[in-house]
Amino acid sequence: MKKGLIFIISAILLIGTLAGCSGGESVQAEKTKDGKVIVDFWSFWGSETRRPIIEKIIEDFNNSQDEVFVKHTYLPWGDIWTKNLASVAAGNPADVIINDINSVAQRAENAQSEDLSKYIDESFKDQFYPHLWETVMYGDKPYAVPFNTDTRLLFYNKDAFKEAGLDPEKPPATWAELEEYAAKLDIKDGDRYERVGFYPLWGSIGAASWMTSADGGKGFIQDGELYINTPKKQEALRWLLGWKERLGEKTVQSFEAEFGSEQSNPFIAGKVAMWVDIGTFYTQIRDYGEDMNFGVAPIPAYEKGSGNWSDGGGFVAEIPKGAKHPEEAMKFIKYLTGQEAQKYWAMKNYDNVANKEAAEAVVNDLKGDDKYVYEASVKNLDQTQLFPVPVKYPDYQSRINPHIDSVLLGKTKPEKGLAEAEKDVEKLKRK
CATH class of the missing domain: 3.40.190.10 (Periplasmic binding protein-like II)
Structure with a gap:
């Protein structure tokens, strides 16, 4: 009798764990108690260095408006993309995910990500380095927004x-x-x-x-x-x-x-x-x-x-195909890739960000060797190429x-x- 009970409890716990990993956790509640739409954001930034930084950006976004509440779901490197594809196939994906910059067109071709053109105007792309924006285009439409890169x-x-x-x-x-x-x-x-x-x-x-x-x-x-x-x-x-x-x-x-x-x-x-x-x-x-x-x-x-x-390589913010809150997800992506958040990410991580004004602002604020190397890396982006995987x-x-x-x-x-x-x-x- 005890063995049977233990088996049932174990099965329930396992199902609950799998549901959480596959994104099922994100749809348990559509809104917070005060009516904010919950946006489930998946990233692989779980280290002692990067997790506090991304969660501070999320906190700042959540406090900046009263319509959207972003919840951060951490998934390990490698697992995140496998689980993303599984959740898209199951019709229960995250609302926003950090994904590889060189394979955006592949996911667009396979109907695994949302067309973002309906949420942005033509001038939106001017914030970003041109060679990075080119990587998110498929069929003359953007399917992601550049977040960071390297050189x-x-x-x-x-x-x-x-x-x-x-x-x-x-x-x-x-x-x-x-x-x-x-x-x-x-x-x-x-x-x-x-x-x-x-x-x-x-x-x-x-x-x-x-x-x-x-x-x-x-x-x-x-x-x-x-x-x-x-x-x-x-x-x-x-x-x-x-x-x-x-x-x-x-x-x-x-x-x-x-x-x-x-x-x-x-x-x-x-x-x-x-x-x-x-x-x-x-x-x-x-x-x-x-x-x-x-x-x-x-x-x-x-x-x-x-x-x-x-x-170079890098990452993008993307809305998986079938996300339940694409408009709210895009509001967060705009914040995440905007000057304020990008500058904070760059200053704390010493990372090359996609937003041009943010990168230039970081150069102006740094001093000594910090400034010397970061300025060299920003300048080097002019001769840095990305090689997106052709469909x-x-x-x-x-x-x-x-x-x-x-x-x-x-x-x-x-x-x-x-x-x-x-x-x-x-x-x-x-x-």
Whole structure:
């Protein structure tokens, strides 16, 4: 009898838990006691740093008007998007969700998000960086609003530059200079490296970024055309292989085995003299670098005048398809992506926000190294590209990456690897 009762109670608790995770909790009450419409907002911001910030923004919004009450539902990274799709399919989604910026068109194509054009006018987009607004468009209509983004910079150790006889105020501007500087910054004890000047696949950057840089800023897919197996991208892969040959596989692996974050980050620890990362990497230098003397610069160009290209990502605020309170949800999104909330988010998170005026206001309010790095990251957005997933080539990256990995492992020649990658992506094309 007791076992049966325990089973029933357990089943009830499990059903309740699943309902809460799938968004069922959000429809238990449509309005607060004082008549405000409840908007359920899903995010993955649950850390000790970010959760208080987003909840302060929500609190400020709730106190700013008397029509809408936003309730924050935290879901872990990864789980949030799986559960979003399940809740849309079940007809019981959240009202607002934070989602990936590069896949907005995919969700619009699959009827998983709401068309927002009915809630905004043409001038609304002027608040945001143009390259970010482009990512939310599908069929000439917006299906999300940009929230934040990122960009990559070259961080370099100024003291190491001085030791190597390099001008600390003149970071490398081209790939050729990058190689030259790296060789001077290397420190060896016999055959063993004590410090590596630079390695292009360490930090927050990958082979695809260098391939894009070599190819005049062209991604793998541009205006519906494939630019995978191009001479410049082949050249970039050969260039990357050259770095590994110079250092040796053993050196690369031994350094990578010791990589960590904070004090264990190889740049902060002084084991690597130049390092590519997103702007927020500065917070690790600030907090754990013990007054490290560093500089930041754009990623070196393939050659002079070819562009200091960087790639970026980010997130958007979106209304899932079938949300029960889209008008009220849009009121919150407008606040969330407005200047006041965006400035607060940026100041507290040191994050690149999508709202232009907010980003510029943050630059004006910061001082010292905080201002130096943030201003550099904002300026770098002019040469930062996003590569939204084309609806005709869904999941194309998973077709390309194994071929690039094979080339970098020395198993395939660049020409063959990229030719096979292009064939595999072509097979994905939707008519």
